[in-house]
Amino acid sequence: MSAVLAKVVAHRLFWPVVMLLILFTINLIAFPGFFTISVRDGHLFGSLIDILRNGAPTLIIAVGMTLVIATRGIDLSVGAVAAISGAVACSIILGSPEPGSLATVAVAVSVALLISLVLGVWNGFLVAVLGIQPIIATLILMTAGRGVAMLITEGQILTVNSPPFKFLGSGFWFGVPIAVIIAAVVFGLAALITRRTALGMFIESVGINPEASRQAGVRARGLLFAVYTFCAFCAAIAGLILTANTAAADANNTGLFIELDAILAVVIGGTSLAGGRYSLLGTLVGALVIQTLVTTVYTVGIPPIATMVFKAAVVTVVCLLQSPTTAEAFSGVRRRLALRAGKGVAAS
Amino acid sequence: MTDPAAPVVEMRGISIEFPGVKALDGVDFRMFPGEVHSLMGENGAGKSTLIKALTGVYGIDGGTISLEGTHVAFGGPAQAQAAGISTVYQEVNLLPNLSVAENIMLGREPRRFGAIDWRAMRRRSAALLQGLNLDIDPGSLLGDHSLAVQQLIAIARAIDVNAKVLILDEPTSSLDSDEVAELFRVIRSLKEQGVAILFVSHFLDQVYEICDRLTVLRNGKLVGEYLVEELLRIDLVQKMIGKELTALDDLEQRARSVVVDESDAATFVHASKLGRRGGIQPADLPIAAGEVVGLAGLLGSGRTEFARLLGGIDRADTGELAILGRVTRLRTPRQAISHRIAFSSENRRDEGIVGDLTVRDNIVLALQADRGWFRPIPKKRQDELTQSYIQALNIRPANPDALVRNLSGGNQQKVLLARWLAIAPRLLILDEPTRGIDIGAKAEIQKLVFTLAENGMSVLFISAELEEVLRLSHRVVVLRDRRVVADLENDGLTVDALLALIADGSVEADDTLLAASVVASDAAPPAASAPLAPTDHAPGGRA
Numbered sequence: 001m002s003a004v005l006a007k008v009v010a011h012r013l014f015w016p017v018v019m020l021l022i023l024f025t026i027n028l029i030a031f032p033g034f035f036t037i038s039v040r041d042g043h044l045f046g047s048l049i050d051i052l053r054n055g056a057p058t059l060i061i062a063v064g065m066t067l068v069i070a071t072r073g074i075d076l077s078v079g080a081v082a083a084i085s086g087a088v089a090c091s092i093i094l095g096s097p098e099p100g101s102l103a104t105v106a107v108a109v110s111v112a113l114l115i116s117l118v119l120g121v122w123n124g125f126l127v128a129v130l131g132i133q134p135i136i137a138t139l140i141l142m143t144a145g146r147g148v149a150m151l152i153t154e155g156q157i158l159t160v161n162s163p164p165f166k167f168l169g170s171g172f173w174f175g176v177p178i179a180v181i182i183a184a185v186v187f188g189l190a191a192l193i194t195r196r197t198a199l200g201m202f203i204e205s206v207g208i209n210p211e212a213s214r215q216a217g218v219r220a221r222g223l224l225f226a227v228y229t230f231c232a233f234c235a236a237i238a239g240l241i242l243t244a245n246t247a248a249a250d251a252n253n254t255g256l257f258i259e260l261d262a263i264l265a266v267v268i269g270g271t272s273l274a275g276g277r278y279s280l281l282g283t284l285v286g287a288l289v290i291q292t293l294v295t296t297v298y299t300v301g302i303p304p305i306a307t308m309v310f311k312a313a314v315v316t317v318v319c320l321l322q323s324p325t326t327a328e329a330f331s332g333v334r335r336r337l338a339l340r341a342g343k344g345v346a347a348s
Numbered sequence: 349m350t351d352p353a354a355p356v357v358e359m360r361g362i363s364i365e366f367p368g369v370k371a372l373d374g375v376d377f378r379m380f381p382g383e384v385h386s387l388m389g390e391n392g393a394g395k396s397t398l399i400k401a402l403t404g405v406y407g408i409d410g411g412t413i414s415l416e417g418t419h420v421a422f423g424g425p426a427q428a429q430a431a432g433i434s435t436v437y438q439e440v441n442l443l444p445n446l447s448v449a450e451n452i453m454l455g456r457e458p459r460r461f462g463a464i465d466w467r468a469m470r471r472r473s474a475a476l477l478q479g480l481n482l483d484i485d486p487g488s489l490l491g492d493h494s495l496a497v498q499q500l501i502a503i504a505r506a507i508d509v510n511a512k513v514l515i516l517d518e519p520t521s522s523l524d525s526d527e528v529a530e531l532f533r534v535i536r537s538l539k540e541q542g543v544a545i546l547f548v549s550h551f552l553d554q555v556y557e558i559c560d561r562l563t564v565l566r567n568g569k570l571v572g573e574y575l576v577e578e579l580l581r582i583d584l585v586q587k588m589i590g591k592e593l594t595a596l597d598d599l600e601q602r603a604r605s606v607v608v609d610e611s612d613a614a615t616f617v618h619a620s621k622l623g624r625r626g627g628i629q630p631a632d633l634p635i636a637a638g639e640v641v642g643l644a645g646l647l648g649s650g651r652t653e654f655a656r657l658l659g660g661i662d663r664a665d666t667g668e669l670a671i672l673g674r675v676t677r678l679r680t681p682r683q684a685i686s687h688r689i690a691f692s693s694e695n696r697r698d699e700g701i702v703g704d705l706t707v708r709d710n711i712v713l714a715l716q717a718d719r720g721w722f723r724p725i726p727k728k729r730q731d732e733l734t735q736s737y738i739q740a741l742n743i744r745p746a747n748p749d750a751l752v753r754n755l756s757g758g759n760q761q762k763v764l765l766a767r768w769l770a771i772a773p774r775l776l777i778l779d780e781p782t783r784g785i786d787i788g789a790k791a792e793i794q795k796l797v798f799t800l801a802e803n804g805m806s807v808l809f810i811s812a813e814l815e816e817v818l819r820l821s822h823r824v825v826v827l828r829d830r831r832v833v834a835d836l837e838n839d840g841l842t843v844d845a846l847l848a849l850i851a852d853g854s855v856e857a858d859d860t861l862l863a864a865s866v867v868a869s870d871a872a873p874p875a876a877s878a879p880l881a882p883t884d885h886a887p888g889g890r891a
Contacts, residue, residue, distance in 0.1 A: 199721045201709055208704045215661060215691065215699055216767065217682040217717035276704045 012270040015321040016285040019268075019314070023292045031299045043172045047295060049180075055291030056179035057082075057238035059284065061258055062265035063190045064231030066283045069266050071207045071224060072275030073127060073134035075231045078262060080145025081119050082239025082255030085112040087149040089240055090158040090249035093165055105164040113236050119145070120232030124225035142259070149251035158249040169245030179241045186234060191280050200278075203227065207275030261290055268318050289318070356381045356416055356512055356544045357433075362401055363410035371397040374411070375570045377563055379513060379544040384535060386547050386555045386576070388588055389565035390758075390786035395548060398565065399515055403428040403435050416512070434506035435515040442502055444491030449473040451490050452505045476504045480534050496527035503534060507543070514538060515546040520554055524646060532558050550786065552581055564588055585787060614672070616774055616806045617689070619658060621667035627653035629831040630666050635775065640797060640807045642821030642838070644814060644846050650830035651810050652694060652779055658808065659691025659777045660684030685718050690768035694780035694810070696757070700764045703753030707743065708734040710752050710763050715770045737766035742792060758789035765793065769800075776800065777808040782816065794820055814843045826850060 008014060027034045027047065037046035061078045068075045092108035093099045119141060126137035171178040194200035205213045206220045214220055238258070243249050267273060268289055269282025293314055297307045320326055355378040364372040372394045379385050387395045400406045402413065404422025413420050415431055422428040425435065442451045449470050450457075458468040473486040482500055490498060499519055506514055516535075520528050535545055535558060549555055555562065556576060564571040564587045571587050616637045623630035628650040635641050643651040656662045658669070660678035668675050671687050678684045681691065693699035702710055712730050719725065725733075734748040741762040745755075752763055761781060768776060778797070782790045797820055801807050811817050817824060818841055826834040826849045834849050 196724070197721050198716045198719075198724045201705070201713070201716065202721055205702045205705060205709070205713060209698070209702045211699050212693075212702050213713075213717075215659075215681045215693060216702075216714040217680075217685040218713070219682065219717070 012279060013282055013285060015318065016268050016270065016282060016289060019318050019321075020285055020289050020292060023289065023296055023314075027292070027296055027299050030296075030301070034299070039175065042175055044175045044177075047299070049177065051288065051291045051295050052180045052183075053177040054294070055287050056177075056183035057241050057255070058258060058261045058265060058290060059183045059287035060186050060234050060238045060241075061231075061255075061262040062269075062283045062287050063187055063280060064227075064234030065259075065262045066266045066269070066271055066278050066280055067190070067194065067203055067227040068134070068231045069207075069263070069271055069273060070203045070275055070278035071227055072210070073224070073227070074138065074263065074273070075123065075228060075235075076135065076138040076259050077119070077123060077141035077145055078231065078235035078238075079255040079258045080142050080149065081116055081232050081235035082242060082258060083149040083249075083251050084119065084145055084152065085116050085236035085239035086243030086249040086254045087152040087158065087251055088112040088115055089165070090160050090243060091152055093160045093162050094158055099160060099162040100164065102164050105162060105168075108165070109168075109240060112240060113233065116232045116236030116239075117229055120229030121225060123232065124228035127228060128221045128224035146251060149249075149254075153249055153251045155251075160247055160249075162247075165244050166247050167244070169241050169243070169247070179245075182237060182241065186237065187280065187284060190230075194280075199223075199226075204276055204278065207278075262287075264315060265290055268315070268322075270322060289314075354381075354417065355379060357402065358414045359398075359402065359411065360414075361411035362398065362408055362413070364397055364401055364406055365409050371568050372401065373568045375565065375568070376573075377402075377570070378573075379546060380561075381512070381544050382539055382542045383560045384539055384545045384547050384558050386549070386559040386562040387565065388555070388562050388584065389571075390588055390788055393565040393588070394568040395565060396517070397568075399435070399517065399546070399548070403433055403515065432510060432512035433515070434511040434513070435517065436499070436502045436506050436519060437517050442490055442498060442505070444489070444498075446490060447487050448477075448484055448490055448493070448501055449486035451501060452476060452486070452508060454505070456508075472508075473504070476508055477501075480504055480507075480537070482534075494527075496523045496530070499523065500531065500534060503531075507538065511543055513544045513546065515548075517548050518550070519547070520549055520551060528554065552584070556581065588787070616672060617658065618670040618673075619667065620670070622654075622657055622664050622669055623666045624653065624657055624662055624664050627662065627830065628657065628827075631832040633658075633825060633832070633835075635806045635808060637774070637806055638801050638804045639823065640801045640809055640821045642817035642824045643808065643810045643827060644817050644824055645827035645850055649827040649850070651827045653830070654827065654832075655691065655777050655779055655808060655810055658684075658775070659689060661691055661693075682717065685714060685771060688772065688774040689777070690714070690771055690773035690775070691777040692764055692768050692779060692781060694783065696760055696764060701752045701760050704751060706749050707738070707752055707755070707763055708748040711737055711766045711770055714767050718771060733770055734766075737769065741766055741796070758785035761785055761793070762789065765796070773805060775806040775808065777810075779810045780812065781809075782811060782813070814846050818843065818846070 024034070031047070034047045037044055037048060039045065061082070065075060065078065089105075089108040089112040092111060093104055096104040096108075098104055123138055123141060126132045126140070127134050130137075168178060168182075173181055194203065202213070202218050202223055205216070205218055206223055210220055235255070239255055242254050263273075265286035266278075266283050268286035269279055269284070271278040271282060293311055296302075297304075297310060302310050357377070357379040359375070359377040362372050362375045362377070363370070375394065375398060377387075377398060387398065389395050397406065401408050404424045404427055408421075413422075415433070420431060422431065422433075429435075443454070446454070452473040453469050458465045458472065460468070470486050477484050477486065480500065480503070482497075482504070484493070484497065484501065490501065493501070503514070503516070503519075519531060523531060532554075535547070539545060547555070547559055559576050561573065561575055562579070562584075563573045564584070566588065574584075614637050615634045617633075617635050619631065619633040621630035621632065622628075631654060633641070633654075643655065645651040653662070657664045657678075660681045660683050663679055664677075669678060670676065671689075676683075676687065678687075678689075684691065697703075702713065705713075708730055711734050712725055715733075716725055731748065737743065738746045738748065743755075743759050743762045743766070752760055755763065765778075765781065781793055785793075794816070797807055797809065801822075807820075809817065809820055818838060821838050824834075824836050824838050824841060824846065825832055826836070826846065828850055
């Protein structure tokens with residue numbers, strides 16, 4: 001029994017899940033209807049649904065970020081890429097004679113996604129070919145990207161009136177928010193592609209020991225291109241959802257600081273910034289923790305000025321729980337307890 | 349060293365348990381001032397664990413530790429160091445981008461008014477270096493020195509804190525004979541100052557040269573403590589592995605009996621004028637199928653550099669390589685692998701294993717990379733492969749899901765070998781596959797090389813131990829100063845003959861080398877620039 005318990009506690013997802021449950025509990029106490037999910041106008045409705053829907057863009061980016069971080073990299077440009085994709089889509093829709101037609105939106109979305117691929121290849125080129133440190137390489141696009149988005153929107157906030165586009169952000173399908181469905185698909189595909197093929201192992205291998213991987217014949221360069229491109233692609237999807245949700249492209253504010261939330265989600269999920277072993281499931285829990293935090297702030301009624309401090313406190317606790325030093329302290333105590341228990345049995 | 353009265357370190361009944369493993373079981377260990385003590389045992393015997401118990405890295409579950417008669421319990425290496433127990437690890441843990449003085453004084457810089465007193469720092473480190481008779485500028489960058497010098501600087505750092513006990517963990521594994529002599533000189537002078545030195549090494553010769561007393565561990569248990577002069581080597585080896593060591597003798601006989609039939613053995617690879625600037629002068633090397641070719645030479649002689657060209661790790665800038673008669677350019681290791689050429693690096697930690705992946709992942713990595721990411725090896729096949737190699741190579745623990753970084757050095761090496769064998773190589777390049785691993789594993793790996801060659805695989809074998817090269821190779825290629833100086837059939841070759849070639853390439857006195865086809869010996873540079881001294885561009889040489 002205690003062996004099972006020890007195994008559960010030692011699991012890398014133990015503390016993030018505990019954190020999530022604690023947050024849920026706080027919410028439940030402050031707002032008894034927290035877990036209630038009802039159907040209104042044929043749509044699912046409730047706090048949990050809100051968390052999923054509002055957390056979708058962060059989760060989508062965090063999925064891409066997980067793979068980048070697993071290769072020892074980081075992508076700071078995702079917020080800027082999200083802004084660019086939103087700007088591109090909106091300007092295409094605005095420039096079209098029929099902003100409300102499905103074809104226009106399809107073209108706008110496709111072009112935005114294609115451009116994100118180019119941006120991802122650019123990041124991949126800087127990191128894989130020129131060998132620039134990922135944090136510097138993606139910093140370039142992080143700062144330049146918002147400028148590009150600004151050029152595309154010509155400094156305006158582009159407001160579009162296009163129902164099919166709006167549907168991406170706030171529509172429902174069989175009662176489930178579209179954003180949640182998109183996030184589920186991205187998450188599922190990423191998990192499937194990396195874990196059902198050898199891609200995941202190669203990504204981890206390159207993240208742990210690039211030179212050993214090269215000598216074993218792993219194509220590290222191609223792999224880096226792939227993860228940065230995928231990450232930018234994820235960012236673009238998130239950018240489209242964010243833009244569609246407000247039906248407006250704001251070069252300055254779309255996806256602002258979302259890179260930090262995404263990185264945080266990855267880290268809370270137990271993937272080390274030093275690269276190597278990654279957990280997409282962990283990232284999912286991490287993204288949920290972050291979004292639940294935001295919701296908690298509202299339900300508990302924490303004053304807005306204290307929000308950041310509250311968020312920081314929770315994140316600090318999670319990080320502390322996951323640090324190797326804390327883990328060691330815990331395992332030391334556990335080992336001693338187990339030994340003592342063993343001796344007790346032997347004595348009796 | 350006759351019966352010294354009081355041991356400086358006394359450990360009694362030390363036990364340490366890890367989940368599922370008794371790493372140490374009631375081990376006694378003591379060290380006397382002014383002695384060099386060796387801790388002997390195979391990989392996994394508990395040597396590192398005992399050292400870590402002494403230095404406070406691990407807490408002990410049973411037993412007592414006394415330092416100069418008082419009970420101690422260190423909370424970590426820093427406390428142990430403050431109490432006078434310093435450790436220099438196998439891998440030099442210093443900062444190459446800081447100066448020598450900064451490295452020596454790191455963490456305990458002399459201060460004046462809160463700021464670092466740079467002059468005092470330089471003065472003190474200079475005095476320390478002088479005390480060890482080392483002519484090193486304290487202001488120079490650490491990274492500019494060879495690995496051997498860095499090791500000595502690490503020792504200087506360790507003894508600065510008034511060490512009573514100095515622990516040297518595999519200090520000689522990357523030093524050449526001159527550098528070892530230098531290290532031993534330093535050890536002897538410390539010994540005279542009354543420091544107790546724990547010298548851990550796999551090299552029996554060195555243990556017998558420098559040590560006064562030794563303690564043998566096996567499977568976490570104490571076998572015994574002996575005076576070195578009273579213990580025959582063969583007895584020591586027997587105590588370490590706990591069984592008669594006949595494997596090596598068997599090999600010797602088998603080596604003599606294997607004869608490659610040159611006439612019908614196809615040449616698998618043929619390097620002609622293959623070279624790389626700053627690495628190896630253009631050189632020729634044919635390797636037949638089923639042939640074991642040994643590369644002999646000092647570290648920095650170009651032996652590793654040449655092997656890396658053949659393995660596609662580095663690109664050649666002159667010459668060409670023919671594989672089965674077809675000229676091929678190897679640009680990446682990946683291409684070499686697709687030609688079934690496997691290169692196993694001497695740098696196991698940085699270029700070999702992927703520590704945080706499992707044994708299974710490490711074994712299938714190269715095979716999987718060759719198949720491409722989209723065609724994963726079925727889980728069942730992976731398990732079969734892993735199981736068969738765990739059994740064939742006797743990998744311990746026999747757990748495919750264990751993380752490789754938790755395995756001992758010898759077992760990591762076996763995992764690495766398994767990775768390369770899994771791609772069914774036609775040429776296996778082994779660069780120092782037996783370095784830093786125990787005798788049992790060494791014999792197993794040597795035996796494996798034979799079996800493979802008998803089955804038609806070509807092997808290029810590099811080892812610093814000339815006996816090993818001679819034992820295993822059908823042909824020996826000698827390198828010196830980045831060029832091939834001789835290519836000899838291993839027929840009556842002796843270590844002395846090889847040494848002579850490695851040292852200066854003059855063969856006129858060697859009538860024993862009947863089959864010697866000495867290459868480029870006249871083109872060799874004057875002897876003054878050649879001999880055993882470490883070269884300036886390499887971390888150091890080794891005999």
